[in-house]
Every structure is written in C-alpha cells, then in structure tokens.
Amino acid sequence: MLGDVLLINDQHKSAAGAILERVLLDIEQLRKNQPGEKFVVAISGESGAGKSELSHSLALLLKGRGIRVKILHTDNYYRVHPLQRREHRIQSNFEAVGVQEYDWEQLHRNIGDFRQGRSVSIPCIDIITEEVDQLFTDFSKIQLLIIDGLYAIRTEGVDLRVFIDLTYHDTKLSQMLRAKEPTDGYRWSVLEREHQHVRSLKPLADLHVDRDFRVFDPAIVRHAPRPWQRRAAHAVTPAG
Template identity: 50%
Template sequence: MLEDVLLIQDKHREAAAEIVSEILKSKNKDKYIVAISGESGSGKSELTHVVAKELFNKGFKVKPVHIDNFYNTHPLERQEYRKKHGVENVVGLGEYRWDDINNTVDDFYNNRKSTMPCVDLVTQNIDELTTDFNGVEILVVDGLYAINIKGVDLGVFIELTYHETKKAQANRGKEKTDELRFKVLEKEHQTVLSLKPKADLLINMDYKVVKA
C-alpha cells in the first residue's frame, strides 16, 4: 500500500530475526513463500518490511506483497457495501479477489512480470503496480488472510487480537473507528482465528516467536 505508516519497533526486529533464521533453515527450493497473517494493527506490515529487508541484506532476491490490496470493493465504497449487505454476510475470505492473488503467486513461480493493485492510503485510489518476478527467490506475503494462500512454505500467525491493538490502529489511522468498524474487526477476528491451524510459527501476546 502506498503512503502506509510503519511503526517499526524492536519487537518487530527481534521477531523478524527469528523468522529469517527459520527461513534459512527450511528453504530448500528455488521459489519460497512466507505468509504473515494477523489482525488489524498487529504489526503485519512492519514485520513483512523487516523480514524482507533482512533477507535482501543476506543476498536473497525478495519481494513483499500486501494482499490487503486485493479487496473486491473500492476503499471508498467498502463501508457502505458492508452496511448494505451486513457485516456478518460479507466480511471475511469472500472480500478478497483470490483468483487475482493466485495469479500473482503463479507469476512469481513462473518468473513473469505481474501487475497488481496498490491502494494509495492518502487518496484511496487503487493504483497498479507492475513487478518483475524473474529471479525472485522469496515472496513475503502479508495480509489478514495471507496464510490461506496455496503453496505457503512458512506460515506466520500473529496472535494479538484487535482488543490488544486498538492503539496501533489509531496511530496508523487507516480506517475510521466507529460501531461499524468494531463489528468488522470482530468478524475479521473470527475469520483470522480460523486460519491459525495453517501456521508454522506463532507470534504470541508478548511478540515472541514460537513453534505452532
């Protein structure tokens, strides 16, 4: 996402170091996918940035991809759409354009150029980002439901819930906080939690990395 606010702290750097260590131990193929899932404000974007940067510094060709760019509704229309159709009916896995996400992953596997959406958080426009996956060894994907992607080699699940991350959400200011937003956060919480069994590593409430 363009103009995203990253609040990188020591806890993100420490967790990222553990994740990178696990990648180095388990990477045994030319194309490797790391997926980082967690609720709003849990530090997915910060963690992804630090993991990708550390891998780059170690000589890997790496690309971070934020699949929260792949919603099937426009950012400026999403709130109204949720109101109209009911949070309980629309919030969840069905809000993502999974075919486009899977096509992006396929482009990564096949060393192709790929064009994907990129939301500008200032203007709320959906821009397009074109990247060349030729030679890219590691894809670091983050998003609410990132570990639901097929073919993930290392799934990371952040256990913090929206109850613990209210301050981080407010500091980043991505979405307005109101009654509808809290309904959305609760439904997202339920959906994200359902994906926890797919994780290989957990980041616990103390932001420590443990085996799932």
C-alpha cells in the same frame, strides 16, 4: 498499500530475526531437492497486530543476506473498490466482511507469476486517494515472496505460514496511531467480524508469534528445539 504507515520497533526486528533463522533453514532443505526453487512466506494476524511491520523487518534481514524479496499486501486484492466498501459492508449487515472479500484468484495468479518469473501489473491501493493503482513488477529476479494480510496464511502454495497471536482488543492503540481507517462504530463491527475469520486460521500456521513477539513452532514447543530455535535470539525455547 501506498501511503501506509509502519510503526516498527525492536520487538518486530527481534521476531523477524527468529523467523529469518527458520526461513533460511527451510530454504536450505528445499533447495537440496529443488535447486533454485522460489520461496513464499505468509504472515497473518488481526488488524494492528504488526503484520506489515514484521514483513518489512523480515524483508530487510533477507535483503541483508543477499536474497531478493518482494512483499505482497493482500489488502490490495479486495473485490470491492475502497470507496464502495463501507456501504457494501453496511448493506450486508457486515456479513460481507471476511475471507470472501478478497480476489483470491488474482492473488494466486500473481503468486504464479512470481514462481514463473514473469513481469506483470499488480494492484496497489493508494490510501490517500482510495484508488486502485497498477504497479508494474518484474518477478524475474525476486527469490522470495512475503504475503502480508489478515488471511494470508490461507493462500495456496505457501512454504511457511506465520500467525501473530494478537486480537484487535490488544492492538487498539496501534490502529489509532496508523489511522488507516476511522476508528468509529463501523470500524469496530468490521474488526469483530475479521477477528472471527482470522482466529479460525491459526491452526494452519507453522510458526506462532505471541503477544510479546516471541516466535515458536506450535508442533514442537514441548519437544527438543530445532536448530533455528536454538540460534534465534527471540525464539521460545521449550521448557523441561
């Protein structure tokens, strides 16, 4: 989103370093069988959890490794125009809030454009004007796509899914500092509805990020660590 404010700190950078190790390992395995294949990472979490900060930090680390990266923010894919969204949600008694608010067909089409290396226009919401601009993007040289958003890990065709395990109750300060939307009664009603939808996606994740921004694989956390877990400075090492 154009005009968004990022509050990046050392925790985001450290967690991104842990995720980077996993991404590089998965890319190595993927390209043994499919040389040149492109890779997609999705990062989900509630409002203010640090999705955009983590995505940006990861993208910079990948860029440092010579990997061309593009971030797609799912907030650019709302079906209802920004200037009409508040009224639409209130009229539905907030039942409209959730995964159904997004144009998944267009998002999946743009992921396909990335896979095929096409040059296309993608939506980009300007936070200041609250208008939907069109951003011309050449995917031909982009090797890795990061999808950042509340429900990003439910996107089809994703290679690695990351879930930030923080709720909107944990992130009120971050939300007020970023000031993407007014923090009034309407906003808290929206956050509660989003909370219910986002939490339901947690089982889809390949990696979890806890409230201390430690990164771990939920499937193997009690077993022998994979190589990426041994190397990554901020990854959780299984006990016992």
